[in-house]
Amino acid sequence: MIRLNDIVVKFGDFTALHDINVHVKEGEFFTFLGPSGCGKTTTLRTITGFIEPVSGTVVVKDKDITHVPIEDRNIGIVFQSYALFPTMTVYDNIAFGLKIKKLKKAEIDEKVRDIAKKVDLSDEQLQKAVSQLSGGQQQRVAIARALVTGPAIICMDEPLSNLDAKLRVQLRNELKKMQKDFGITTIYVTHDQEEALTLSDRIAVFNKGYIEQIGTPNEVYNFSKTEFVCNFIGDINKLSGEVVRKILAAGGKVDPEKNNYVRLERLHVNVDVQPGQVALDGVVTMREYYGLYIKYYIDLGSQIIKVIEKNDGVCIYEEGQKVQVVLDPRDIMAYTPGEKVGEEG
Amino acid sequence: MNTTLEKKFHPDFLLRILGVTFFAYLFFGFMLLPCLNTLTSIFNVKNAAGERDAFAVIRFFLAGSMGKYVWNSLKLAVLLVITVNVVGISIVLLTEYFDIKGAKILRLGYMTTMIYSGVALVTGYMFLYASDGILTTALKNAFPNMNNSWFSGFNAVLFTMTFACTSNHMLFLRNAIRGIDYNTVEAARNMGAKPFKVLWKVVFPTLIPTLFSLTVMTFITGLCAMSAPTLLGYDSINPEIVRLAGSSSADEAFPQARAALLSIILAMFTIVLLTVLSSYERKGHYLSVSKTKAKLQKQKINNPVWNVVAHIYAYVLFVIYMTPVVMIVIFSFQTYSAIRLKKLDLSQWTLINYFGQQDYEYLTGRGKYKTRVGSISGVFANEATLGGIKLSFILSALAAALACVIVVVACNYIFQKKHKRSGVVLEYALLFPWLLPTILICYSYRTYFNSNSIWYVGNQNLYYAQNVRLLIVMAYTVTKLPFSLRMIKASFYSIDEELEEAARNLGARKIYTFLRVKLPIILPSVLAVFALNFNALFTEYDMSATFASTYGTSYAMVIQAMCREEGLYGYNVNASGRRCASTVFIMIVSGIILYLVYGVGARDLGERLEARDRRRKLFAKLTGKNG
Numbered sequence: 001m002i003r004l005n006d007i008v009v010k011f012g013d014f015t016a017l018h019d020i021n022v023h024v025k026e027g028e029f030f031t032f033l034g035p036s037g038c039g040k041t042t043t044l045r046t047i048t049g050f051i052e053p054v055s056g057t058v059v060v061k062d063k064d065i066t067h068v069p070i071e072d073r074n075i076g077i078v079f080q081s082y083a084l085f086p087t088m089t090v091y092d093n094i095a096f097g098l099k100i101k102k103l104k105k106a107e108i109d110e111k112v113r114d115i116a117k118k119v120d121l122s123d124e125q126l127q128k129a130v131s132q133l134s135g136g137q138q139q140r141v142a143i144a145r146a147l148v149t150g151p152a153i154i155c156m157d158e159p160l161s162n163l164d165a166k167l168r169v170q171l172r173n174e175l176k177k178m179q180k181d182f183g184i185t186t187i188y189v190t191h192d193q194e195e196a197l198t199l200s201d202r203i204a205v206f207n208k209g210y211i212e213q214i215g216t217p218n219e220v221y222n223f224s225k226t227e228f229v230c231n232f233i234g235d236i237n238k239l240s241g242e243v244v245r246k247i248l249a250a251g252g253k254v255d256p257e258k259n260n261y262v263r264l265e266r267l268h269v270n271v272d273v274q275p276g277q278v279a280l281d282g283v284v285t286m287r288e289y290y291g292l293y294i295k296y297y298i299d300l301g302s303q304i305i306k307v308i309e310k311n312d313g314v315c316i317y318e319e320g321q322k323v324q325v326v327l328d329p330r331d332i333m334a335y336t337p338g339e340k341v342g343e344e345g
Numbered sequence: 346m347n348t349t350l351e352k353k354f355h356p357d358f359l360l361r362i363l364g365v366t367f368f369a370y371l372f373f374g375f376m377l378l379p380c381l382n383t384l385t386s387i388f389n390v391k392n393a394a395g396e397r398d399a400f401a402v403i404r405f406f407l408a409g410s411m412g413k414y415v416w417n418s419l420k421l422a423v424l425l426v427i428t429v430n431v432v433g434i435s436i437v438l439l440t441e442y443f444d445i446k447g448a449k450i451l452r453l454g455y456m457t458t459m460i461y462s463g464v465a466l467v468t469g470y471m472f473l474y475a476s477d478g479i480l481t482t483a484l485k486n487a488f489p490n491m492n493n494s495w496f497s498g499f500n501a502v503l504f505t506m507t508f509a510c511t512s513n514h515m516l517f518l519r520n521a522i523r524g525i526d527y528n529t530v531e532a533a534r535n536m537g538a539k540p541f542k543v544l545w546k547v548v549f550p551t552l553i554p555t556l557f558s559l560t561v562m563t564f565i566t567g568l569c570a571m572s573a574p575t576l577l578g579y580d581s582i583n584p585e586i587v588r589l590a591g592s593s594s595a596d597e598a599f600p601q602a603r604a605a606l607l608s609i610i611l612a613m614f615t616i617v618l619l620t621v622l623s624s625y626e627r628k629g630h631y632l633s634v635s636k637t638k639a640k641l642q643k644q645k646i647n648n649p650v651w652n653v654v655a656h657i658y659a660y661v662l663f664v665i666y667m668t669p670v671v672m673i674v675i676f677s678f679q680t681y682s683a684i685r686l687k688k689l690d691l692s693q694w695t696l697i698n699y700f701g702q703q704d705y706e707y708l709t710g711r712g713k714y715k716t717r718v719g720s721i722s723g724v725f726a727n728e729a730t731l732g733g734i735k736l737s738f739i740l741s742a743l744a745a746a747l748a749c750v751i752v753v754v755a756c757n758y759i760f761q762k763k764h765k766r767s768g769v770v771l772e773y774a775l776l777f778p779w780l781l782p783t784i785l786i787c788y789s790y791r792t793y794f795n796s797n798s799i800w801y802v803g804n805q806n807l808y809y810a811q812n813v814r815l816l817i818v819m820a821y822t823v824t825k826l827p828f829s830l831r832m833i834k835a836s837f838y839s840i841d842e843e844l845e846e847a848a849r850n851l852g853a854r855k856i857y858t859f860l861r862v863k864l865p866i867i868l869p870s871v872l873a874v875f876a877l878n879f880n881a882l883f884t885e886y887d888m889s890a891t892f893a894s895t896y897g898t899s900y901a902m903v904i905q906a907m908c909r910e911e912g913l914y915g916y917n918v919n920a921s922g923r924r925c926a927s928t929v930f931i932m933i934v935s936g937i938i939l940y941l942v943y944g945v946g947a948r949d950l951g952e953r954l955e956a957r958d959r960r961r962k963l964f965a966k967l968t969g970k971n972g
Contacts, residue, residue: 050846070849077850083843087865087950096861097851129951149851 001026001185002047002153007056009042016042018209020056024153024187024202029179031188033196034206035232040189043206044155047187048077060152076146076154080161082138084130090141091126097149115148119178135163136171143178153185160195172199193233197221205229227259227335235306236261239332242302243280252278252329259335264308266331269296269323270315280325284317298325357855364758371751372774374801375819379789380781383605386792390602402602411585411603415610418581421502421574422567428507429563430556432662433514439659441522442548444643446656454663457670458512460935464572464886464901465928468908469669470505471496471576472676472925479672482687501577502570508665509573510566513559521555522548527639540644554626561622568614569782571887572901576908582607583784587891590788601792608785616780670932677926681721681919698919698926702726705918721919724926733903734930740814740899741882744821749875751775751822752829753867756837757859772830779827787820787891813894820888825878832877836870873942880935900927 002024009017017039024030032040045051047058049070057066065073084093091112098108116126119140130138139159146154159175160168176199179186190196196203197217204214205228213225224230239247239260247254254260273279282298282305289311296307296317307325309315317323392398405411436455440448461469473480474496485493496504525548533543571583589604646652676684677698683690697703703721706714724730755775759768778786793799794816795808807816840863848858864871889899904927907920948956 048846048850070846071852071854073850075850077847079843079847081841081843083841083847085844085848085862085865087862087868089950089954096848096853100852100857127954129949129954131949131951132954145847145851 001028001061002187003057003059004043004047005057005059007043007046007058008054009039009046009051010054016209017046017053020211022204022211022214024185026185027183029176029186029188029199029201031190031196031200031203032206033190033193033203033233035191038206039209040191040204040206041157042209044077044157044187044189047153048075048155049073074149074151076149076151078139078142078146078154078156078159080158082142082159082162084138084141084145086130088130089126090121090128090130090133093130093141094126094145094148096145101149111148112144115144118181119144119147136167139163139171143175147182147184151184153187155187155189157189158191159188160190160192168195175199197233205232207232222263224333226339227261230261230333230335235264237264237267237305239305240303243300243305246280246300247278247327247329250278250280252327254329254332255334257336259337261333261335262327262331264295264306266327267305267307268326269298269307269309269317271326273326274328276330277326277328280327282323282325284319284321284323287317287319296323298323300325364754368755368771368774370801371823372777375790375823376774376777376786379793380785382793383785383789384609386605387602387609390599402599402606405598405603406606411607414580414582414585414607417499417579418568418570418583418611421499421506421570421579421581422564424503425506425510425567426560426563428503429510429514430560432507433511433518433559434556435658436511436662437514437518437522438544439655439662441519441641442544442644443655444645445659448643451659451663454667455511456515457666457932458509459515459939460932461670461884461928462509462512463884464576464904465884465931466509466669467505467573467576468904468924469673469928470501471908472921473669473672474501474504477687479676479687480668497577498579502573502579502581505573505577506567506570510563513562517555517559518552521552523641525551525641527641530641530644531639540647544644557625558622561618565615565618569611569784569887571784571890572905575886575890576905582611583782583887586611586784586788587893590791590891591893604788605792608782608788611782612780612785615782619780673925673928674932677922677929679922681922684919684922684925697721697723698922699723699930700725717918722923724923724930727923729898729906730900730903730923730927733898733900736814736898737883737900740818740821740897741879741885744818744825744882745875745878747818747822748825748829748878749833749871752826752833752874753864753871755830756834757863759834760837760840772834775826775830777827778823783820783824783888784891786824787888790816790820791892808892808894811896813892813897817889817892817897817899820892821882821885824888825882829874829878832874833867833871836867840866869946873946876938876942876946880938883934884931900931904928 002022004020004022007017007020008015020039020043022030022043032043034040042051046053049065049068053066057064059065060073060075085096088096094112094115095108098111103111112126113123116123121137121140121144125133125137130141133141139162142159156175160171163171172195188196188199197220200217202214202216203220205212205220207228213220213229215223215225220229221233224233230236239254239262241256244254244256244260248256280300282300284296285299285304286297288295288297292311293308294311294316296309297304298307305325387402388399390398390401392401436451439445440452440455445451458466472478475481476494476496478496481491481493481496485491529547530543533547534540538546569583570581571587573579574581575584575587586604586607589600589607592600594600646655675689678694678696679690680693680695680697683693695701701721701723702719705717705720707717709715722730724734752775755771758764759772761768791808794802795806797804797806799805799807805812807813844862844866845858848862849855853861884901885899886901886905889897889902890905904924907924907927
């Protein structure tokens with residue numbers, strides 16, 4: 001569907017994107033994830049045509065659109081700011097693209113009302129000015145405006161970042177549902193890993209203008225290809241040399257030459273040790289109560305390790321309490337120190 | 346090959362060529378060349394022997410014959426800076442910072458200078474204070490020994506301009522003081538600072554950048570003063586330039602070159618001051634760090650004595666501001682005899698000063714009655730006045746619109762990223778007239794285009810007959826470019842870049858995007874600039890007086906003439922009455938425009954829709970009741 005081949009983007013002397021290669025399949029929800037300044041928005045803007053790459057090609061449905069003008073690409077976009085036209089009503093905002101296509105008035109009206117219904121905007125809201133709508137409603141207008149012209153692809157640039165936490169979760173679910181209903185190929189940009197993991201079919205993790213890994217949420221989370229990815233996604237413990245030695249001494253398989261990481265939820269406190277698992281003694285130094293789960297900081301002697309336990313109301317450990325941390329060495333993700341990033345997609 | 350050809354004849358490319366040609370024509374043809382001509386004319390002077398003497402004018406100047414004008418202008422500028430700042434800061438503090446009873450009414454009074462200025466204001470003050478003015482006449486009756494020509498020359502100019510030039514304080518200083526984070530005031534009070542200490546140590550420092558700009562602007566206004574010195578009789582630079590420009594070499598030594606030299610001196614002062622101002626502005630100033638600003642609350646003056654003094658001071662200023670306005674409005678509805686005698690006649694009210702036309706009958710020295718047909722006439726019945734209004738209206742509207750269009754097109758270009766360098770060049774070209782006093786520009790036009798050999802205007806003499814109107818429109822437009830650019834450019838910053846991208850993404854071409862998306866956003870600001878330009882030009886005096894052409898007699902020139910032509914046996918028996926009515930007319934026009942700009946124009950679409958809904962509901966309610 002969309003192929004980015006060896007895309008390089010430069011701003012003056014600064015190379016913003018290094019040989020980006022991505023293949024997004026038809027109907028896929030594909031997310032560009034990474035910290036700010038990593039190149040994810042730049043990649044998105046290269047697809048929509050706001051940025052022209054120095055080299056490389058953008059191919060959509062086997063057609064090279066690298067040099068096609070923005071207005072002829074037929075790729076919809078929802079901006080972070082929504083970019084709704086403040087001088088037009090909601091209706092006129094949505095109808096804007098259709099008017100440019102010179103559709104008949106009746107047809108425009110039908111399409112606008114149809115899409116408005118789908119994104120849950122009332123007739124009354126259509127006649128309002130965008131400034132009279134709430135953040136969530138504005139976002140719906142932006143989506144409706146991007147979808148109404150029937151684009152082949154829709155791009156979304158952090159569309160939830162302007163909303164408060166509760167609305168974000170609510171709209172996230174609606175967004176996913178809408179994408180499924182419309183079946184439209186979606187490219188989604190975010191720095192929020194939770195958003196990326198919950199929404200996406202596949203994720204590309206960006207760092208400093210390179211793609212570090214492309215994979216399903218499970219692959220990216222559980223089988224992080226690089227040290228950056230495993231650090232960026234989710235919370236994780238980097239095991240100290242001392243802890244690694246303890247694991248080795250206990251018969252666990254681990255390479256002390258590498259940087260070894262283990263996720264918080266893969267560690268357990270005071271459970272029976274199964275064959276192949278390793279138990280380490282420690283003392284609870286701090287406890288953070290989250291309701292759904294509890295995060296323990298456990299001193300293993302040479303390092304404090306974080307562990308998450310489901311809040312079942314039975315086993316709650318106090319600060320200062322001696323405990324046993326059980327881990328399975330197969331859950332350890334190991335990376336060669338100083339390994340160069342710069343991964344093809 | 347094909348693509349390069351296509352690129353060459355692409356509409357965008359042709360449009361750009363057209364744009365570059367237009368702006369080059371405007372800059373070189375109507376800014377640089379005429380002004381350079383003025384500059385060089387100083388050195389092309391011929392002496393009595395008919396030889397070219399490059400330094401004759403400068404020697405003349407240094408010999409002391411012209412220094413008086415420069416000195417007078419400087420004296421006026423320096424003193425104005427002091428008096429205008431004292432009054433300007435006072436009125437802003439009294440209405441915005443201190444808790445003074447009736448502040449809203451006071452503010453309206455202090456803002457009256459925004460609806461009438463220049464000639465209209467000066468003649469208003471003259472109506473009260475001149476030797477035959479209402480107040481002077483009243484005082485003279487009370488104190489027969491009083492010098493009734495106290496209101497003339499330097500004192501009168503300083504007095505009038507002190508109150509006339511506080512509009513900018515009311516606009517900018519008021520905004521600055523309203524922008525203060527009240528939490529900083531509370532914090533200072535909390536740490537034990539007394540109210541006046543807070544004012545001095547916390548509030549004032551945040552106002553200094555604004556005060557600095559206002560000071561420079563006031564200084565330039567004083568230096569370039571025109572209508573007050575002309576009408577009140579004070580020998581400063583600008584009136585002298587206009588006089589010299591109309592003089593001939595048969596009467597005095599190289600008058601034109603002397604006018605040019607004075608203009609250049611004025612320009613040099615302006616350039617120095619503006620350079621100081623912009624380098625000061627560029628340094629950057631304090632930035633408010635607060636994210637949640639608290640609204641300023643009025644400060645009560647706790648000391649009862651000071652409180653009374655402040656109230657008295659506030660109301661004295663109010664009376665000074667309001668008296669001319671009230672008197673002019675009242676007298677504009679009085680008969681010509683009441684105006685002539687400067688005595689209110691509460692039994693007779695009339696609209697004659699606005700719409701009337703009457704014959705005037707008078708007794709001659711030989712004891713015969715004579716009739717002057719239609720010599721008592723109102724603003725809208727007097728041919729000359731009506732002509733001035735029409736001309737000023739058309740020329741001002743044209744120029745105000747032209748300046749806006751030019752600046753909008755230019756800003757659209759400047760704000761495109763790829764035009765970074767050429768955009769800066771264009772911007773500076775449009776700001777160029779800012780460096781020059783308007784009088785210099787007009788004077789340069791008058792001398793440069795008074796010739797049949799300027800090829801780029803088709804070898805037409807633009808200072809000849811009706812052509813002068815075109816010249817006035819150009820002068821109006823050019824002098825309004827810098828102000829328009831500053832204001833409209835600010836509004837372009839409010840366009841979110843993503844809006845343009847969104848429009849293009851939805852398939853809109855550049856021009857469509859500009860017309861449908863960007864223009865509607867900046868339109869309120871553009872209309873505001875148009876209105877302010879129009880307001881200023883409609884009553885401007887300085888420029889049309891510099892052109893001094895019978896084909897370009899502006900409204901302000903007509904008003905100015907009314908001050909002189911009034912006579913018992915003349916054709917303009919009620920010139921004073923018409924002058925009053927004219928001033929009222931100007932106040933109404935300006936008032937409506939300011940209301941449209943700041944009242945209606947400032948609303949966004951949401952507010953307009955809400956207002957529409959309210960109107961509809963009210964209408965439904967009314968018709969529902971009636972039905």
